[in-house]
Amino acid sequence: MIPTSYEGFVSGFRWRIPERYNIAVDVCDRWAAADPTRPAILDVDPAGRVETWSYAALAEASNRLANGLRAHGVRAGDRVAVLLPQSPAVVVAHLAIYKLGAVALPLAVVFGPEGLLHRLSDAGATAVVTHAGGVAKLATLRDALPGLALVISTDGAGDGALGYADLVGTASADFAPVDTRADDPALMIYTSGTTGPPKGALHGHRVLLGHLPGFSMMHDFMPKPGDRMWTPADWAWAGGLLNALLPSLHHGVAVVARKAEKFDPEEAFRLMADLAVANAFVPPTALRMLRIVEEPRRRFDLRALRTLASAGEMLGPETFHWAEQALGLTINEAYGQTECNLVLASCAALGVARAGSTGRPVPGHRVAVIRPDGSPAAVDETGQIAVARPDPVMFLRYWNDPEATERKFVSDGVSGDWMTTGDQGRMDADGYVHFVGRDDDVITSSGYRIGPGEVEDCLLRHPAVALAAAVGKPDPVRTEIVKAFLVLRPGHAASDALAAEIQAFVRTRLSAHEYPREIAFRTSLPLTTTGKIIRRVLRDEA
Numbered sequence: 001m002i003p004t005s006y007e008g009f010v011s012g013f014r015w016r017i018p019e020r021y022n023i024a025v026d027v028c029d030r031w032a033a034a035d036p037t038r039p040a041i042l043d044v045d046p047a048g049r050v051e052t053w054s055y056a057a058l059a060e061a062s063n064r065l066a067n068g069l070r071a072h073g074v075r076a077g078d079r080v081a082v083l084l085p086q087s088p089a090v091v092v093a094h095l096a097i098y099k100l101g102a103v104a105l106p107l108a109v110v111f112g113p114e115g116l117l118h119r120l121s122d123a124g125a126t127a128v129v130t131h132a133g134g135v136a137k138l139a140t141l142r143d144a145l146p147g148l149a150l151v152i153s154t155d156g157a158g159d160g161a162l163g164y165a166d167l168v169g170t171a172s173a174d175f176a177p178v179d180t181r182a183d184d185p186a187l188m189i190y191t192s193g194t195t196g197p198p199k200g201a202l203h204g205h206r207v208l209l210g211h212l213p214g215f216s217m218m219h220d221f222m223p224k225p226g227d228r229m230w231t232p233a234d235w236a237w238a239g240g241l242l243n244a245l246l247p248s249l250h251h252g253v254a255v256v257a258r259k260a261e262k263f264d265p266e267e268a269f270r271l272m273a274d275l276a277v278a279n280a281f282v283p284p285t286a287l288r289m290l291r292i293v294e295e296p297r298r299r300f301d302l303r304a305l306r307t308l309a310s311a312g313e314m315l316g317p318e319t320f321h322w323a324e325q326a327l328g329l330t331i332n333e334a335y336g337q338t339e340c341n342l343v344l345a346s347c348a349a350l351g352v353a354r355a356g357s358t359g360r361p362v363p364g365h366r367v368a369v370i371r372p373d374g375s376p377a378a379v380d381e382t383g384q385i386a387v388a389r390p391d392p393v394m395f396l397r398y399w400n401d402p403e404a405t406e407r408k409f410v411s412d413g414v415s416g417d418w419m420t421t422g423d424q425g426r427m428d429a430d431g432y433v434h435f436v437g438r439d440d441d442v443i444t445s446s447g448y449r450i451g452p453g454e455v456e457d458c459l460l461r462h463p464a465v466a467l468a469a470a471v472g473k474p475d476p477v478r479t480e481i482v483k484a485f486l487v488l489r490p491g492h493a494a495s496d497a498l499a500a501e502i503q504a505f506v507r508t509r510l511s512a513h514e515y516p517r518e519i520a521f522r523t524s525l526p527l528t529t530t531g532k533i534i535r536r537v538l539r540d541e542a
Helices: 006-011 023-034 055-071 088-100 113-123 132-139 164-169 206-218 238-250 265-274 284-290 317-327 402-407 452-460 496-509 535-541
Strands: 039-044 050-054 079-083 103-107 127-130 150-153 185-190 200-204 255-258 279-281 307-310 331-337 340-345 367-370 383-388 409-411 417-427 433-438 443-445 448-450 465-475 479-488 518-521
Touching: 023 055, 023 088, 023 206, 023 238, 039 055, 039 088, 050 055, 050 088, 055 088, 055 164, 079 088, 079 113, 088 103, 088 185, 088 238, 103 113, 113 132, 113 200, 127 132, 132 150, 150 164, 185 238, 200 206, 206 238, 206 331, 206 340, 238 255, 238 279, 238 331, 238 340, 265 284, 284 317, 284 465, 317 331, 317 452, 331 417, 340 383, 367 417, 402 409, 433 452, 443 465, 443 479, 448 452, 452 465, 452 479, 452 496, 465 535, 479 496, 496 518
Parallel strands: 039 255, 079 103, 079 127, 103 185, 127 150, 279 307, 307 331, 479 518
Antiparallel strands: 039 050, 185 200, 331 340, 367 383, 383 417, 409 417, 417 433, 443 448, 465 479
C-alpha cells in the first residue's frame, strides 16, 4: 500500500530483515522462476541497437560464472573485483559473486594503475572480472599483487587473462546459491577519496534491503506500469549500484545499460527519449551539464520520464528550479555516503521536496545533526550529519582499519550511538536537512563559516558559468578567502572583465563576505569517479 503522507510512511514503517538473505536470489533468481522472460537489462550499443537480457538469461549466465569461479578456487569470503563499464557482464559478475558467498569489489574503469593497485592490494582480491582495457592496466601490476590468482576477460584470453567465454562455456547452468545470512559480507565499495586515501567499506547482503525505503521515496514509489531505470552513474559507485541498478532489479524493473566514455548531455536526453526511460538517477554534476541543453522537452520526447533523482553532492536551488521549468519534474534529492547510503530523501509524491534541502530522514533510519560531543544540535544550528546505529544500510566495518571504524562513531551516552559522516548540515524546524559541506570544505573567512555549496549555486546562476567549485584559500587577514574555479559555457571567453562581473554578481546576491575574491577559469574540474568535485586538489592549488 502506497503511503499518502510522509508522517504516515514513518509511523507505519517497520524493518523486516530476514535472518537468511542473498542479494542474487532476491534480484534475479526469484524473478527468473516466476517470470523467466521478464526484461531485466536493456543493453544499448554505440549504434543505438538494444539487446534485451531476461531475468532467466541473467540467472543462467551467473550460475555458469559462479561454477567457473568455484572451479578456479574462488570461495566464500574471497574478494572478487568487477572492473567493467555498464553492461550485462557487470550484473552477471555481481550475481555470481553473491551466489558464491564471496565479496564483490566494484572498480571504476577510469581508475589508473595506482588507484587499482591500492584497492586490489588493500582488499586482497583473488580474482578480477574485466575487459581488454582492464587487462592492459593490470598487466603492469600483477607482480605487486601476488594474491591475484585469476583474471577473466570478457574480450577473450591473453596477457595472463582467461577468456570469459572459455570459462563459462563448459560450466554447468545449475548452481545452488550459498545460504548466506543477511549480515554476511556481500560487497565492498571504496570511499571516493575526497578527503584522504580511499577506505574499503564492507557491507552485508542486507545493505540492499536497507536501501529500499529511500529508493521508494526517490522514485515516487516504484514500481509503476512503464517504469524503466537509467543512470549515467558508474555501477561501480554506491549511487549507480545501490541507488539505481540493484533496487530496480529487486522490483522487477528493467535497467538501461549504456557504455559511455564521458557524459554527453545531448546524448543523455536522446537516450532517455529513445528508450522511454521513466526513472532516472542523475548525479548533480551531470544535471548541471544537462542545463546547457536548450528546450529539452521540445527537442526530445520525454513523456515517459516520471521521476528524476539525484545524490552525491549538494544539488542547489538553481538546478532544482531548472528541472521544474525545463522538464516539468521535481528532482527528488537524496543523501548518504558509501558507509551508510540513502538515509535522507525527498519525495515529490508525498510533498517532501524543497529547493536547497536534501530531504527528510527516510523511514527506518534515525538521522540527526549533532555537535562534536554527540549531543543533538538545535534547530538550524550547523553541526555534523549523523546516523544512529544499528541500521541495516550501515557498513559492517572498514576493511583492514579497525581504528578508522572506531573513529567513525561517537556517543554522548544519552541520544544514541552515532555514525558520523564528516558532512556539515543543519536541520530546520520542519525536519528538512540542509547540506552545508564536507568538514574540510567549509570555509572560515573573517569569522564567518561559509558552505561552498551556497556560493557555487549562486555562481551557477550567472549565464556564463557551466560548472563551479568554491574553496578556501589561506589569507593572513581573513584566515581564508573564497576562491572560485569556473568552467564557462560555450560562447563565453575567460577575461578579467568577466571575472569582475561574476564577483559583483555573487556579492550583490549573497553577501560581501561570501563572494569569491579570486576567480580562476578552467576547461574542466577535478572529479572523482562518482562525479564529485575533489576540492582538496583545488585547495592545494589555491
